[in-house]
Amino acid sequence: MRIHRQIRPILAALRSHRAAVVLLMLEIALTMAVLGNLVFIVYGTIQRSHEPTGVAESEIGLIQSIGVIGQDNPGTVAGNLAAMRAAPGVADAAYGSLPLWWVDHNPLFLDASRQHPALHAYEFQGSQHLNSTLGLRVVQGHDFDDGELPDAMDVYMGKATAPIPALLTESLARRLYPDGSALGRILYDGTHGLRVIGIVDHLRGELTGSAGDDDSLVYEYHVSTQDVGGGFLVRSQPGRLPEALHAAAAALQKANPGHVQNKLYTMAELREGYFRSSLAAGRMLVAIIVILLVVTALGVSGLASFWVQQRRRQIGMRRALGATRGDIRHYFQAENFLIVTGGVLLGVLFAYALNLFLMQRFELPHLPAHYLLVGAVALWLLGQLAVLGPALRASNVPPVVATRSV
Amino acid sequence: MYGYYLDLALRSLRRNKVLTALMVLTIALGIGTSMTTLTVMHVLSGDPIPQKSAQLFRVRMNVFPDDRFRAGDDVPDNLARRDAEALLHDTRGDRQVAMSAGSMAVTPVQGDPQWVQARYTGAGFFPMFDVPLRYGHAWGPDDDANRARVAVISSALNEQLFGGKDSVGQTLKVGDQGLRIVGVLGEWDMNPRFYDLSNGQFGDSEDVFMPLSTAEDMKLSASGNMWCWGNSNDMQAADAPCLWLQYWVQLDTPAKVSAYRQYLGNYIALQQQAGRFHHSGQADLRDVMQWLDFKGVVPSDVRLQMWLALGFLGICLLNTVGLLLAKFLRRSGELGVRRALGASRRAIFLQCLIEAGVVGLVGGVFGLALAGLGMLLVRHQPTDYAAFIHMDLRMLLGTFVLALTSSLLAGLLPAWRAMQVAPAAAIKSN
Numbered sequence: 001m002r003i004h005r006q007i008r009p010i011l012a013a014l015r016s017h018r019a020a021v022v023l024l025m026l027e028i029a030l031t032m033a034v035l036g037n038l039v040f041i042v043y044g045t046i047q048r049s050h051e052p053t054g055v056a057e058s059e060i061g062l063i064q065s066i067g068v069i070g071q072d073n074p075g076t077v078a079g080n081l082a083a084m085r086a087a088p089g090v091a092d093a094a095y096g097s098l099p100l101w102w103v104d105h106n107p108l109f110l111d112a113s114r115q116h117p118a119l120h121a122y123e124f125q126g127s128q129h130l131n132s133t134l135g136l137r138v139v140q141g142h143d144f145d146d147g148e149l150p151d152a153m154d155v156y157m158g159k160a161t162a163p164i165p166a167l168l169t170e171s172l173a174r175r176l177y178p179d180g181s182a183l184g185r186i187l188y189d190g191t192h193g194l195r196v197i198g199i200v201d202h203l204r205g206e207l208t209g210s211a212g213d214d215d216s217l218v219y220e221y222h223v224s225t226q227d228v229g230g231g232f233l234v235r236s237q238p239g240r241l242p243e244a245l246h247a248a249a250a251a252l253q254k255a256n257p258g259h260v261q262n263k264l265y266t267m268a269e270l271r272e273g274y275f276r277s278s279l280a281a282g283r284m285l286v287a288i289i290v291i292l293l294v295v296t297a298l299g300v301s302g303l304a305s306f307w308v309q310q311r312r313r314q315i316g317m318r319r320a321l322g323a324t325r326g327d328i329r330h331y332f333q334a335e336n337f338l339i340v341t342g343g344v345l346l347g348v349l350f351a352y353a354l355n356l357f358l359m360q361r362f363e364l365p366h367l368p369a370h371y372l373l374v375g376a377v378a379l380w381l382l383g384q385l386a387v388l389g390p391a392l393r394a395s396n397v398p399p400v401v402a403t404r405s406v
Numbered sequence: 407m408y409g410y411y412l413d414l415a416l417r418s419l420r421r422n423k424v425l426t427a428l429m430v431l432t433i434a435l436g437i438g439t440s441m442t443t444l445t446v447m448h449v450l451s452g453d454p455i456p457q458k459s460a461q462l463f464r465v466r467m468n469v470f471p472d473d474r475f476r477a478g479d480d481v482p483d484n485l486a487r488r489d490a491e492a493l494l495h496d497t498r499g500d501r502q503v504a505m506s507a508g509s510m511a512v513t514p515v516q517g518d519p520q521w522v523q524a525r526y527t528g529a530g531f532f533p534m535f536d537v538p539l540r541y542g543h544a545w546g547p548d549d550d551a552n553r554a555r556v557a558v559i560s561s562a563l564n565e566q567l568f569g570g571k572d573s574v575g576q577t578l579k580v581g582d583q584g585l586r587i588v589g590v591l592g593e594w595d596m597n598p599r600f601y602d603l604s605n606g607q608f609g610d611s612e613d614v615f616m617p618l619s620t621a622e623d624m625k626l627s628a629s630g631n632m633w634c635w636g637n638s639n640d641m642q643a644a645d646a647p648c649l650w651l652q653y654w655v656q657l658d659t660p661a662k663v664s665a666y667r668q669y670l671g672n673y674i675a676l677q678q679q680a681g682r683f684h685h686s687g688q689a690d691l692r693d694v695m696q697w698l699d700f701k702g703v704v705p706s707d708v709r710l711q712m713w714l715a716l717g718f719l720g721i722c723l724l725n726t727v728g729l730l731l732a733k734f735l736r737r738s739g740e741l742g743v744r745r746a747l748g749a750s751r752r753a754i755f756l757q758c759l760i761e762a763g764v765v766g767l768v769g770g771v772f773g774l775a776l777a778g779l780g781m782l783l784v785r786h787q788p789t790d791y792a793a794f795i796h797m798d799l800r801m802l803l804g805t806f807v808l809a810l811t812s813s814l815l816a817g818l819l820p821a822w823r824a825m826q827v828a829p830a831a832a833i834k835s836n
Contacts, residue, residue, distance in 0.1 A: 019823060020731050027724040034717045041710070066511065066521060260511045260519045280787040281707040285714070287783075291435050292718055299725035302428045306732040354717070361713075362706050 006327075010335045017307070021339060024303060028343025028379055031296045033350035036375040037358060038289050040367050045282045048209045049275040053099035054169070054202030056135030056235065057267040059091070061245035062098055063232040063252055064263040073258030077127060077152075077223040083251040084234060089244030092235040094133040095223060096126015098267070100274045101231065103205035103216075109188040110176070121172050122205025122216040123189060126233070127152070127223040131167065133235040134203075136218065138167065141183045141198030149222040155192070163193035164219045169203050171214040194219060207274065241266055293382060300340075300386035304332060308394040315394055316401030325395035332391035333384060340383035344376040351375070407753075408760070415761035422733065426765065429729050433769025436722030437809045438776025443708070443715040445777065445801050446784055449794055450704045454600050458536065458656070459694035461500075463663070465493065465653040467670065468688040469677055474635045481690045483604070484631060484649040487642070494528070498669050499655035500662065503530040505618060506651055507605045507630040512614070513579040514567050522563065523605070524614040526621035526628065532558070534656050535601060538592035540564075542574035545588050545617060553623045556616065557585035563613040564590045578614065583624055585616060597794045598703045600694050602652050604630045607703055608790040618651075655691075667691055705789075719812065726765070726816040734758055734824035741824055742832025751825040758821030759814060766813020770806045777805060 014021050077095055084093035097103050103124060107117035124130070128146055131138075144165060154160045163186050173182035173196070185196050194217065203216040232252060236244035249264055265273075308315070315328055355367040419426040453459050468481045469489060485493075490504035505527035511519040531537065532544035541564075545556045557578050564573050577584040591611065598607045621628075622642060634641055634648040641648045657663045670689035678687060692700060734741070741754055749757075777797070784795050 019819070020728050020735075023724055023728040023731065027721055027728065030717065030721045030724065034714060034721065038714060260521050276788040278707070280789065281711065284711060284783070284787070288439060288711075288714060288718060291439060292721065295432055295435055295718075295722055295725060298428050298432060299728060302425060302725075302729050303732055306425070306729075306736065310732075310736055358710070358713075362710050 006331050006334055007338070010331065010338060014335065014338070020303060021342075024300065024339050025343040025346060027296060027299055028340055028383070029346035029350045031292060032344055032347025032372075032375045032379055033354045034292060035289060035378070036347075036351040036367060036371045037354050037364075038285050038292075039375070040355075040371050041364065042282045042285050042289070044209060044365075045275075045278050048207050049271070049279060051204070051207050051213075052202065053204045053207065053267075053271075054136065054200070054214075055099055055267070057271070059135065059236045059238060059241055060098070060133070060267040061234045061236065061241055061248075062101065062263075062265045062267070062270065063234065063245070063249050064265075065230070065232055065252060065256065065259045073256055075252075075256035075259070076225045077228055078225065080232065080252055080255050081127065081129070081223070083255045084232065084248040087244065087247035087251045089236050089240035090234055090248050091237045091244075092129050092133045093248060094127045094130040094233050095228070095230065096130045096220075096233060097124040098134075098231060098233055098270070099204055100206060100267075100270045101265075105205060106189050108176070108217075112188055112193065114188055114190070118176055118187075119215065120212065122203075122213075124203065124205070124216060124218040125155070126220060128220050130220045130233070131218060133233050134218075135235065136167070136200040136203060138198045139170065139201050141167075141196070143167075143198060144220050146222070149220050152221045152223045152226055155221040158191040160192055163195035164221070165197045166194040166217050166219040167198045167200050168196055169214050169216045170199055170201055171211070172217060173199050175215060293378075296379075297382055297386040300336065300383055301390055304336065304387045304390035305393065308332065308390045308397075311394075312397055312401055315397045316399055316403075319397065319399035320402045328397070329391045329395040332387055332394055336383045336387040336391075337380065340380055344379055347375070347379070348372055408756075411753075411757045411760045412764070414757055415764050418733075418737070418761055419764065425729060425733060429726050429765045430769045430772060432722045432725045432729075433766060433809060433813055434772035434776055436719040436812070437770055437773025437805060438780055440712075440715040440719040441773060441777035441801065441805050441808065442780030442784065443712040444804070445781060445797050446708050446791075446795055447704065447712050448798075448801055449796065450598070450708060450791060451698075453695060454596055454598055454698075455536065455694060458534075461656050461658055462534065462694050463499075463655050463657055463666070463691045464694075464697045465655055465670070466690040466692075467674060469674060469683065470635065470685075471647075472683050472685060475683065475685045481688050482633065482649050483652070484633065485651045485653050486649050487644050487646065487651060490651040490653050491644070492673070493653060493655075496669070496673075498666055500658050501530040501534045501656040502654065503528040503534060504651045504653050505531065505602070506621075506628040507602055507612070508621060508626055508628045510580050510614065510626050512563075512567075513581070522613040523629075524616065524621075524626070525602075525612040526618040526626070527615060528618060530656075531615065534654065535596070537594055539589045540592040541572045542587070542589035550617045550619055553619045554617065555583070555585050555620060555624075556588045558589040558591060558615040559587055560591045560611055560613045561593065562610065580624070580626070585614075585620075591615075595794075597791070598698060600698055600703075601654060602630065603698075603701050603703065606790060608794065663691070705791075723812050723816045726762075726813065727819055730758075730762055730765075730817055730820040731823060734820045735827075738824070738827045738832040741827045742829045745827065745829035746833060754825040754827070755821045758824045759817050762813050762817025762821065763810060766810045766816075767806070769813060770809025773809055774802070774805050 081093050081095065084090055103122045105120055106123050108119060108121050110118050128149055131144055148165055150160045150164050168182055176182065176187065177185060182196050182199060187194050202214055204213040205216050206213055234245055234248045245264055245266065351367060351372055358364045466481045466483060467489065494502060494504055505525060508524040508526050509521060510524050511521050513519045528550050529545055529547045540561060544558060545554065549556050559578065564570060568576065573587050573590060576587050578587055594611050596611060628642055628650055632641055632648055632650045640646060655666065657666050674687035674689055744754065781795055781797060785792050
């Protein structure tokens, strides 16, 4: 190969431009540091926005319905739920909490004295059928049995006498009871005792990216004649969500003329709203990434074309002495590769330093090594792309230049 | 002399248009990006009420019962009703107000009831926070005491319900009860909404303002943080063990501030003596800017973007340094001639710096345009602060200062290298 024989003269030539070369390497290193961290952040957000919550998202809708003070309202929760279930396309309905919709995040305690919280978890609570409406998968123990549910008023007032049956996620069960003995245990939240009757695979209250997202528990209570407003959940038959949600909302409004019904959401809309601002911030970061790459490419190619101009005579001489066009082009490409490699090596250090700084200030996770590898490859490609124009121009310098004075 | 250098700089820049354009573009991109993020930071961390921010204080205290108190815990943000009422009763500040967010359904003359955000507060709220009124006036302290059925509504709600006409004296129907409208707000753009950050930090003001006492009387529901440590059927009752009221006090002089701190200490001591708890209790007084800082109002992704944009500006500058260096050294022949003809090193240095400065200024102009574009982008983002982002005169001047300083900084090393050119060698090698 002829390229490796060129390395020595390249290094010699670079030594005479030491300052410019060091600057270029620094620029590439900084670019790599910023690029690696930015891509890591953006990719993390995108990944997070696709993480499932564990409920049957494509079939769930929410109706927010609030009572008006002073208006006598004939509806009761049980009646409302029955009316909604009777609507066309509706598979099930319940009153209660939904992921990404202000789920309570409360401390849990292992004993009744409640001195030291064991950890914080998302508490989903709602009427009978909450579990079947959400579509959770019970993987151990058993689902709620309508007969053993506490009465809603007792739960609201904190007067439930027996521990309330509850389902835990696998993640929460493992963290509370690492020995796997969760079933049948009693634990406590701020007000109630809770008895673990089963384990569900996943249920995330929020999608923050932390492992604690999947630490959730669910309990149901029995609603009958109360009149409450809040979130009514609809589970549609597969593929019929929009129509089922509107039909259920109409049925609910008919049963409750005294309720202000202001909002309908599908789970997909909730998710979109939840991630809207982080994805928007992500788009800003992508814009910065693109501009960054453009600037670095411009810098590399600007400097390279300068060097080409500066060395026209030498190039002409080499050509006159028998170097082919390819030799000249390869010379500049190899030179660029060497500089970028130096920058990339330095960039690994910079990227980790920047990551450490960001981890401290913004609670970001560690930058995985493969991002650096991808960053290095991207910069090598970018460098070669940027130098291609100047290198081609150099290879077009005619040998006759050597004999002319500049 | 400087005119001559400027002329030389312009000639030199014109001679290699592509390279000049590259440098200008690089600086413009760096400046545009960092000014966009700096402006967002500047707006978000700005003072929402500059004329009074040093006189308004958020009052917080930790008077938990012993079984809820843990030394080292944060002081809770809100007060229980009994403490808020005791402080209001003592009237030790120049003005004071206890308040909560709430929501209610209002029924228009025609159409369906609609859900609106409300603030249950006191007569002191309006003069304290310099709230402008378009029509009518705020309610008075007597109305607070008498639980008067009065309300002040936002201009948006006035527009919606009364077509923007003076609605003072009209009735606002809340369920089957009514509130007499005594005032309509003017434009009130309080962002960040420092007086209660728990219900959205940015955004429009509430639609209905009414006395806290009246809201309690009408059993309207409060919203926001409600933190209870015991069982209570009515969480808003006078003796309920619940924290839910924001308390602000206006203290006009530093002497009054220290007197008020003293007073809060005494209040806690009295509670302790009365046997309410045995721990030492905590009181906390913060003015508006301290409060905003404490609550971390600037979103973390905005701070992240700012740091990244500054890093990006650094990269752009390195880029410019490299290009300037190449450019100046390429001209060593010309510089050698100037040196040989008697120009001092200082003169060469200045000449090169002026060239860098011109690049910086032109880059600044383009950077400003790019920042304008960036701000347009930010304003179209779905964030709650998007609508408030704008550039003020300070940021405008800041753009040029940043552009000029950074380009001069970038020019330092190349200019220094250029002035080191040895005249004889430079001329000979040509």
